[in-house]
Amino acid sequence: MNKTIGKYICAWAVVCLAGCSNEVPQEGQTAVASFHVATRAADNTAEREITDQQFVRLYVAERRPESGKPEATDPSDQYWDRYNVVLYCDKYYDLEGQTYHVENLPGVWHKFAFVCVPDISQGMGSGMFPTQNTFLTYKDLYDFAIDYRPVLDYQVALNEASKEDLAIYRKIIDRWVDTDMPTNERVLMRRVTGQFVLNMGKPADQFDTATNGAVTDITVSMKTARNCYIRDESCDSVLVIEREQRKFHWTVSVEGQLEEQLLPIALLPGELSDAKVTVSFANDTSVEYALRGRAEEDVPMDAIEIKKNTRTIVLFNGKDKETFEVRYAGFADGNDATVDVDDDAWDGV
Incomplete structure (x- = not known):
């Protein structure tokens, strides 16, 4: 199903990848990026479409000099690094269906973070992401985390919970968005739990x-x-x-x-x-x-x-x-586990 993603105030972003690109921002121009989203555990397994018991959120990040974070006051603060913005965010997208179009993207380098979490019970999926207050306070994807406690809570009664797919799937993509050439990509999220x-x-x-x-x-x-x-x-x-x-x-x-x-x-x-x-x-x-x-x-x-x-x-x-x-x-759905994988193969295409 094709669907233009609805916007929520909370997660536009800055990608901090020093030295990754020499492209010059295309001032005043915007582009559309299209993605087909599915999950897959490994290269040798079949793709799986998103189900009605999964919740997908997309974060889009771009370089910007402004911060929006509160000023640091104490260098000894354990959260001192939070004041140094790495991935500025002020918008996010909740996705429905399998194919999505992100509009009005400026012609700069972006980081796209796709995350799929379980949504077995009411509010479980959305409750695993940072609150709106956290977004508005820090506006930095570098700080944002997935809260797995709703899934841990759900598994207290294991006999019933064991029947469900309770995995987190994720895909991080770094791309230069060219306003003269639309981005069209197939996104295969991998299991990270x-x-x-x-x-x-x-x-x-x-x-x-x-x-x-x-x-x-x-x-x-x-x-x-x-x-x-x-x-x-x-x-x-x-x-x-x-x-x-x-x-x-x-x-x-x-x-x-x-x-x-x-x-x-x-x-x-x-x-x-x-x-x-x-x-x-x-x-x-x-x-x-x-x-x-x-x-x-x-x-x-x-x-x-x-x-x-x-x-x-x-x-x-x-x-x-x-x-x-x-x-x-591997998992029961096929030989889809990866053991001793080299994590140094950077997806910097």
């Missing part, structure tokens, strides 16, 4: 259910990232900030005692800390395991790492070993 998959096996085999009764639920707790910047510093790099402790609950049915229990949790990339698994039984007792693993034999147990666009599969070894093994794999 990862997935933690805890395989607890069959409860009847893994635990002493004869003494304690059936396993009733499994709780996973960990300290994990709750925000990531919209920007990147190299091609598709993910910059996470602000970590907090979280709990996720998985209910095990009577029939599930003889079925493999797989607990998938969508997370931002990064190392998990203070992580543990608590297994509760029908006799109101529970047992707790430190959630640390190893990818190879004869190596020390270590914190588990979540990688972008990758499933981190953690296997519980049972009541005897009380340890976890870590494996990295």
Whole structure:
């Protein structure tokens, strides 16, 4: 569906890419940029159209000398760098459909940041982006972050949440907009979140259910990232900030005692800390395991790492070993995960 994007006061922008271009701004002229947007995890997988359970926002940035930020007053302020505008913003676009036209673009270098987030419940998608007050105060894409807390909240009840696509997809493009030559581009956003998959096996085999009764639920707790910047510093790099402790609950049915229990949790990339698994039984007792693993034999147990666009599969070894093994794999929708990707390939076309 073709649709001209509606404008919102909040995110026009300055691209700060020193030395990237010698083009001279085309004064007084504007252009139209057209984009067809889809998601794709890797080059060898099929494109997917945006669904009605996803929310897409576009930020457009251009070089401008003015700031609009409040003046810095204290060099020791932890937010001192926020006063040095890198990517000036005062407008943003919420996108609907698959094809979009951005009008009235001046003939200068632009940064286009496409972000697709889950929109499972009312207001989830829009609530993951900075507030209008933040836009009007800082007007700098460099500062803007995606708030993943709505998704973490949604996953507290894992059994239901595990059925949904809770990934963040993103594509950052740097382009010179030529007013004499319209921009027409296909945008394929890539998954920047990862997935933690805890395989607890069959409860009847893994635990002493004869003494304690059936396993009733499994709780996973960990300290994990709750925000990531919209920007990147190299091609598709993910910059996470602000970590907090979280709990996720998985209910095990009577029939599930003889079925493999797989607990998938969508997370931002990064190392998990203070992580543990608590297994509760029908006799109101529970047992707790430190959630640390190893990818190879004869190596020390270590914190588990979540990688972008990758499933981190953690296997519980049972009541005897009380340890976890870590494996990295693609997603269930195909071989679409990337492991050990070189992030230095800059998309500076």
